[in-house]
Amino acid sequence: xxxxxxxxxxxxxxxxxxxxxxxxxxVKMDEATGTVIREGVEAIINPLDLYAIELAIRLRDSYGGExxxxxxxxxxxxxxxxxxxxxxxxxxxxxxDAGFAGSDTWATSHILAxxxxxxxxxxxxxxxxxxxxxDTGQVGPGLxxxxxLPVATYVSRISEIxxxxxxxxxxxxxxxxxxxxxxxxxxxxVKEISQPRLPTLSGKLKAKAMQIPVWNNDTLQLDPAxxxxxxxxxxxxxxIKPKLTRSCRLVTAADETTAAQAAADMIAFxxxxxxx
Amino acid sequence: xxxxxxxxxxxxxxxxxxxxxxxxxxxxxELAHKRNSPLGAMLFGCQINPADLAELIxxxxxxxxxxxxxxxxxxxxxxxxxxxLEIIKEYHPEIIIAGATSLGRTLMxxxxxxxxxxxxxxxxxxxxxxxxxxxxxTRPAIxxxxxxTIKTPRHRPxxxxxxxxxxxxxxxxxxRVGRIINHPVPKLPAARMAREGFxxxxxxxxxxxxxxxVVVGRGIKKAENLPLIYRLAGQLNAAVGATRDVVDRGWxxxxxxxxxxxxxxxxxxxxxxxxxxxxxxxxxxxxAETIVAVNSDANAQIFKLADFGIVGDLFNVVPALAQLLxxxxxxxxxx
Numbered sequence: 001x002x003x004x005x006x007x008x009x010x011x012x013x014x015x016x017x018x019x020x021x022x023x024x025x026x027v028k029m030d031e032a033t034g035t036v037i038r039e040g041v042e043a044i045i046n047p048l049d050l051y052a053i054e055l056a057i058r059l060r061d062s063y064g065g066e067x068x069x070x071x072x073x074x075x076x077x078x079x080x081x082x083x084x085x086x087x088x089x090x091x092x093x094x095x096x097d098a099g100f101a102g103s104d105t106w107a108t109s110h111i112l113a114x115x116x117x118x119x120x121x122x123x124x125x126x127x128x129x130x131x132x133x134x135d136t137g138q139v140g141p142g143l144x145x146x147x148x149l150p151v152a153t154y155v156s157r158i159s160e161i162x163x164x165x166x167x168x169x170x171x172x173x174x175x176x177x178x179x180x181x182x183x184x185x186x187x188x189x190v191k192e193i194s195q196p197r198l199p200t201l202s203g204k205l206k207a208k209a210m211q212i213p214v215w216n217n218d219t220l221q222l223d224p225a226x227x228x229x230x231x232x233x234x235x236x237x238x239x240i241k242p243k244l245t246r247s248c249r250l251v252t253a254a255d256e257t258t259a260a261q262a263a264a265d266m267i268a269f270x271x272x273x274x275x276x
Numbered sequence: 277x278x279x280x281x282x283x284x285x286x287x288x289x290x291x292x293x294x295x296x297x298x299x300x301x302x303x304x305x306e307l308a309h310k311r312n313s314p315l316g317a318m319l320f321g322c323q324i325n326p327a328d329l330a331e332l333i334x335x336x337x338x339x340x341x342x343x344x345x346x347x348x349x350x351x352x353x354x355x356x357x358x359x360x361l362e363i364i365k366e367y368h369p370e371i372i373i374a375g376a377t378s379l380g381r382t383l384m385x386x387x388x389x390x391x392x393x394x395x396x397x398x399x400x401x402x403x404x405x406x407x408x409x410x411x412x413x414t415r416p417a418i419x420x421x422x423x424x425t426i427k428t429p430r431h432r433p434x435x436x437x438x439x440x441x442x443x444x445x446x447x448x449x450x451x452r453v454g455r456i457i458n459h460p461v462p463k464l465p466a467a468r469m470a471r472e473g474f475x476x477x478x479x480x481x482x483x484x485x486x487x488x489x490v491v492v493g494r495g496i497k498k499a500e501n502l503p504l505i506y507r508l509a510g511q512l513n514a515a516v517g518a519t520r521d522v523v524d525r526g527w528x529x530x531x532x533x534x535x536x537x538x539x540x541x542x543x544x545x546x547x548x549x550x551x552x553x554x555x556x557x558x559x560x561x562x563x564a565e566t567i568v569a570v571n572s573d574a575n576a577q578i579f580k581l582a583d584f585g586i587v588g589d590l591f592n593v594v595p596a597l598a599q600l601l602x603x604x605x606x607x608x609x610x611x
Contacts, residue, residue, distance in 0.1 A: 022418070047536075047537055048537055104394070105385065105395070106388065106389065106394065106395070109385075109389060110389075129537075132418075132536055132537075132556075133417065133418050134417060135397070135398065135415075135416070135417055135418075135536075135559075136385075136396075136397035136398065137381050137385075137397060138381075138384075138385035138388070138395060138397055139385075140385075141353065141381075141382050141383075141385040141386040141389075142385045142386070142388070142389045144353075144386060145357075145385070145386045145387075145388075145389035145390050146389055150353070150354060150468040150469045151353055151382070151386065152469065153378065153381070153382045154378055156530070167472075169475075170378075171378070171530075171531065172378040172379075173377065173378060173482050173483070173484040173485065174476055174477055174482045174485075175474055175475050175476040175477045176474070176475045177350075177471055177473075177474055178471070178472045178473035178474065178475065179469055179470065179471055179472065180469065180470050180472060181468065181469045182468040182469070185468075185469075190530070190537075191523075191530055191533075191537055191538075192530040232394075233388075233392075233393065233394030233395075233428050233430070233431035234394040234395070234396055234413075234426050234427070234428050235426065235427050235428070235429060236424050236425070236426050237412075237425050237426065237427050238424070238425040239422050239423070239424050239425075240422065240423050241421070241422055241423075242416070242420075242422070242423045246567065246581060246582065246583050247583075248579050248580065248581075248582045248583060248584065248585050249583070249584050249585070250574070250579060250584075250585045250586075250587060251584075251585070251586055251587070252574075252586075252587045252588060253586050253587065253588025253589070253592060253593050253596075254588065255589075255592065256592045258588070259588055259589070259592035259593045259596045260596045260599075260600075262586045262588055262593060262596070263586070263593055263596035263597040263599075263600055264600060265584075265586075266568060266584055266586060266597065267597070267600050267601070269568070269583075269584045270545070270566075270568070270584075273566055275488070275544060275545045275566060276512070276601075276606075
């Protein structure tokens with residue numbers, strides 16, 4: 001819920017960064033480069049990005065303004081952007097170039113920051129807390145560093161926003177911090193922030209008709225040595241499918257009477273490991 | 277410029293050094309030994325307990341560099357980053373490791389950009405490659421479907437975050453000698469963020485810090501049955517976690533969620549009750565030391581990952597467990 005305090009609020013311009021990721025169940029890696037093979041695998045919007053999109057749309061609906069979704073990825077990532085449009089985002093930009101492929105989080109945040117600088121005049125940059133494939137959660141804070149903006153991570157609630165600052169809750173290990181943050185700023189959000197809406201029919205029609213611009217490195221003019229695999233400080237050198245090393249000892253408790261024995265067995269097991 | 281030295285980013289709360297710092301020293305000692313270099317610890321906060329600083333030395337740091345100021349009382353990324361960048365500039369470390377905590381996962385990527393460094397998040401393994409002396413960083417990816425090993429060939433420092441509770445804290449060596457340096461507080465610009473308040477979690481243990489976690493899944497059938505789980509957790513002094521299903525149904529709040537879009541935990545003992553063990557859930561708990569589970573379905577995925585399992589009705593098994601624990605004197609605290 002967003003509480004509107006008594007300030008005259010100018011419309012908000014929000015940039016939402018989204019990523020298309022492989023459906024977690026089907027995974028293929030290119031062993032040579034250590035990167036994920038994205039062709040032939042079902043692709044979805046990174047689940048946590050849906051929450052970022054939802055937050056952005058709600059803020060725009062409360063204050064007026066514009067939500068722009070951007071994504072760095074291969075050409076097929078355009079379907080993720082169209083899905084964001086179908087949910088209610090106003091415009092979208094795909095950032096794509098063969099030279100960007102294989103970027104680690106350092107290079108990715110570098111590229112996204114360059115795109116954001118081109119967009120100009122925004123109040124907020126919102127990202128999902130992390131992507132389910134890379135799982136690092138590094139791009140959000142990285143963007144803030146590139147853009148020299150404050151950043152709040154693990155945002156679970158925005159309680160106030162005006163053109164100068166926002167008040168938010170940040171989820172940490174032992175509770176919630178209540179923070180104020182000057183705008184413009186970067187936010188990474190967790191699930192608690194909102195319940196993402198489904199795309200609407202009119203949204204889907206709008207998305208279908210929309211021509212989404214593609215910005216490549218001719219547009220962004222970044223040093224090729226600072227993007228893609230070449231521009232990444234970190235390098236994946238080996239990828240393995242982990243072997244399951246645990247062997248499970250299973251006991252059956254078919255009914256109430258055998259349950260007591262099974263429970264005793266479990267406690268004996270835990271005792272053996274000195275866990276109680 | 278020659279980069280040398282293994283450093284850890286220690287953490288404190290209300291002036292007390294947190295356990296993750298000692299876990300990091302454990303990792304750091306191994307790396308420093310292999311690199312034949314000193315082990316440093318950097319720490320930012322306000323009125324940090326001097327005995328805790330001494331304990332960092334006792335547990336392995338050769339050098340502790342502290343920046344102590346009221347402006348650093350609570351973590352704010354821009355202020356902490358300035359301190360960290362000053363220390364990097366002065367000491368030019370080769371390696372910096374931090375906890376994959378809410379602080380570490382925010383500060384490290386921010387600093388990595390400003391410092392032009394490579395960072396690998398959430399490592400389960402850290403080692404030194406003998407031929408090159410490079411830091412080998414191993415971590416799960418794609419929801420834990422793969423394990424990736426990563427290197428940072430040229431950029432320095434090599435930075436990595438490590439999962440809390442995936443390492444034993446470094447042992448104390450009484451009488452161990454080291455230096456504590458109070459680093460002058462850098463000129464901090466007017467803060468663009470401020471902490472106005474804090475709301476602690478309801479009851480019980482923080483999920484990330486607990487030695488034992490009892491995680492409940494959809495098998496509990498309704499919120500009204502949760503006291504069964506609370507009692508067991510209470511008897512074991514365990515934190516209570518939940519699968520996404522349970523949180524989505526509103527039976528437990530989001531801070532309890534364990535999994536890909538929730539918390540990642542690495543307790544000594546994980547007890548999964550009435551959950552099947554989806555890939556997304558397993559991603560959040562697979563590094564637990566010991567895993568036990570109760571599920572009525574013998575084919576539940578969680579049993580493939582567990583060390584011990586009971587195939588049975590949790591409404592029979594959990595009370596039976598509670599009864600046995602009660603008999604040995606383990607009682608749930610009254611709420």
